[in-house]
Amino acid sequence: xxxxxxxxxxxxxxxARSFQERSNDLNQCTLRVDRLSRNVDWLGRDAENFRSEWRxxxxxxxxxxxxxxxxxxxxxxxxxxxxxxxxxxxxxTGLPSPGAPLPGLPWDIPFPTAEELGRxxxxxxxxxxxxxxDFINSLGPDAYTFLEWLGGPxxxxxxxLTALVPGLQEGIGDAIDWLDTAPVGPLxxxxxxxxxxxxxxxxxxxxxxxxxENSLQSRLGYMDTYDxxxxxxxxxxxxxxxxxxADGKEYRLxxxxxxxxxxxxYGGEIGLYTRDPNVGGxxxxxxxxxxxxxxxxxxxxxxxxxxxVYDNNSDEELFTNDSEGGGEDRKHFWNLGIRTDVSREPxxxxxxxxxxxxxxxxxxxxxxxxxxxxDISGVGIGANGEIVYDWGFSK
Numbered sequence: 001x002x003x004x005x006x007x008x009x010x011x012x013x014x015x016a017r018s019f020q021e022r023s024n025d026l027n028q029c030t031l032r033v034d035r036l037s038r039n040v041d042w043l044g045r046d047a048e049n050f051r052s053e054w055r056x057x058x059x060x061x062x063x064x065x066x067x068x069x070x071x072x073x074x075x076x077x078x079x080x081x082x083x084x085x086x087x088x089x090x091x092x093t094g095l096p097s098p099g100a101p102l103p104g105l106p107w108d109i110p111f112p113t114a115e116e117l118g119r120x121x122x123x124x125x126x127x128x129x130x131x132x133x134d135f136i137n138s139l140g141p142d143a144y145t146f147l148e149w150l151g152g153p154x155x156x157x158x159x160x161l162t163a164l165v166p167g168l169q170e171g172i173g174d175a176i177d178w179l180d181t182a183p184v185g186p187l188x189x190x191x192x193x194x195x196x197x198x199x200x201x202x203x204x205x206x207x208x209x210x211x212x213e214n215s216l217q218s219r220l221g222y223m224d225t226y227d228x229x230x231x232x233x234x235x236x237x238x239x240x241x242x243x244x245x246a247d248g249k250e251y252r253l254x255x256x257x258x259x260x261x262x263x264x265x266y267g268g269e270i271g272l273y274t275r276d277p278n279v280g281g282x283x284x285x286x287x288x289x290x291x292x293x294x295x296x297x298x299x300x301x302x303x304x305x306x307x308x309v310y311d312n313n314s315d316e317e318l319f320t321n322d323s324e325g326g327g328e329d330r331k332h333f334w335n336l337g338i339r340t341d342v343s344r345e346p347x348x349x350x351x352x353x354x355x356x357x358x359x360x361x362x363x364x365x366x367x368x369x370x371x372x373x374x375d376i377s378g379v380g381i382g383a384n385g386e387i388v389y390d391w392g393f394s395k
Contacts (some may be wrong), residue, residue, distance in 0.1 A: 019072040022168050023065045030061040064262070085189050086374035172264025173295035203324050208267065208339045212325040213302070213332050221286065221295045222254065222273045234262040238346035240391060241377060244369035246362040249301075250275035252294045253366060255353070255391055257309065258346030267319075267338035268309045268351045272297040302326075304356040305335035312350040312392045350392030354382060363387065 037054050199215025202208075211217070230237050237258035244251050252275075257268040273294030275287050283295045297303075308320040319339060326332035357363035367387050370379045378390035 007262075009175070012261065013076070016072045016076045018167060018171055022171075023069050023072065026065045030065070032374060034058055038323060059380040067262070085354055093270050121382055122125065127304065128359065168263070169262075170342060172261055173342070177340055201325060203321075206319055206321070206324075208337045209265075210321055210324045211334060211336050212333075213275065213327060215334075217258075218296050218333065220272060221283075221293055223290070223292045223294070225292070234342075235260050236346060238392075240373060242366070242369045242373060244365040246365040247359065250294070251301075251362065251366070253355075253369070256393065257349045257351045259343040261340070263337045263343035265340045266309075266337070266342075266344040266349065268307055268349065269337070270305045270335040270351075270353060270355075272301065272305075272333050274298070274301055274305060301362075302331040302333050303358070304330045305332060306354040306356075307335050307337060309337060309339075310350045311344075312348050315350075318349075347392075350390065352378075352390050353388065355387040355389075356384070357387060 033054070037051060042050075152244075179227065199211035199217070200209055202214060203210055203326055227239060235258065237256045239254040242253040242255075244253075252271075252273040254271045254273070255269070256271075259266050274297055275294050276284075277287075279287065279295065286293045287295065304323045304326065306320065306322045308317055311319045319337060321335055321337035323330035323332050323335060325339075326335075357364065357366060362383075367379065367381070370376055370389050373379075376389050376391045378388065382388045
């Protein structure tokens with residue numbers, strides 16, 4: 001939370017108006033470039049390739065512009081509602097307690113529970129064990145090639161688009177912070193629901209968001225297919241995949257760092273996943289039917305993970321997440337740390353990690369696998385027996 005906007009009505013109206021203005025600027029810029037691309041006297045294969053890529057980028061820009069309009073409408077509605085509510089309570093000087101229903105308004109919105117949403121997502125992702133993957137495969141090889149291109153380095157990242165509009169990335173970060181803390185209307189109920197279902201929580205003394213170990217994501221495992229949707233979901237990330245075998249299981253350790261929330265935040269992640277031939281139930285079925293599916297690390301495989309995200313140019317440490325959200329034993333399958341601030345390119349960030357693995361066989365196999373990653377340096381054993389590494393270090 002680089003800047004807490006709070007609930008100053010004037011400030012929030014200005015922020016909402018800024019979203020609308022920036023949307024107009026982005027749309028006008030898109031239309032001008034589109035007009036030039038159609039009218040320029042340029043023929044040949046290169047021209048055709050450019051126009052093809054521009055059509056995709058044009059749609060991304062228009063989508064970003066519409067997202068800004070949506071944010072404007074949301075903020076304006078909330079500001080109008082707070083103003084009305086403030087005038088109803090104590091002559092305009094008081095506010096209802098957080099989460100309290102407001103007179104005459106249908107705030108009793110029936111949010112789906114974590115269990116209900118989890119079942120719905122699991123059905124969509126894994127119906128027939130490989131639902132999403134089967135659907136993509138059914139579209140033919142071109143569909144998967146398109147998704148790889150969409151998530152690859154040749155397409156504009158969301159933060160590249162939002163960077164075109166001065167002040168937009170700061171505004172996105174401010175909006176996230178405000179939506180996480182707004183004290184009136186239906187938002188407290190929605191905030192509680194998001195925290196319960198997705199496990200997101202803010203760590204105020206360290207100024208970043210993380211997740212607890214009972215989040216919805218803990219039920220969905222991990223597949224390579226997920227990474228193809230990063231840009232679609234507003235992320236621009238570098239990743240490292242480390243795979244190894246130990247104790248009769250296949251392990252997948254994955255690292256990420258980069259931009260989140262379409263340029264309104266940055267950070268990093270460490271995730272640990274397994275494939276166990278002896279596991280039964282739904283997880284066993286998913287693993288048997290889909291060779292790329294890994295379950296999130298279970299209680300016996302969770303470890304304490306520490307990541308320090310730092311500036312890769314100055315070596316300045318930005319923040320450290322020492323298994324926040326991991327419970328009393330600080331063990332987790334996923335160490336997530338995201339700070340709302342202006343976007344940072346993935347290559348401008350580094351991640352130093354410390355992995356506390358108690359099983360000697362798993363620790364040795366993980367250590368060996370990390371030592372073979374060409375982009376990871378400083379791999380070794382720390383003072384307390386933990387595995388340490390440095391990803392992104394440059395001098």
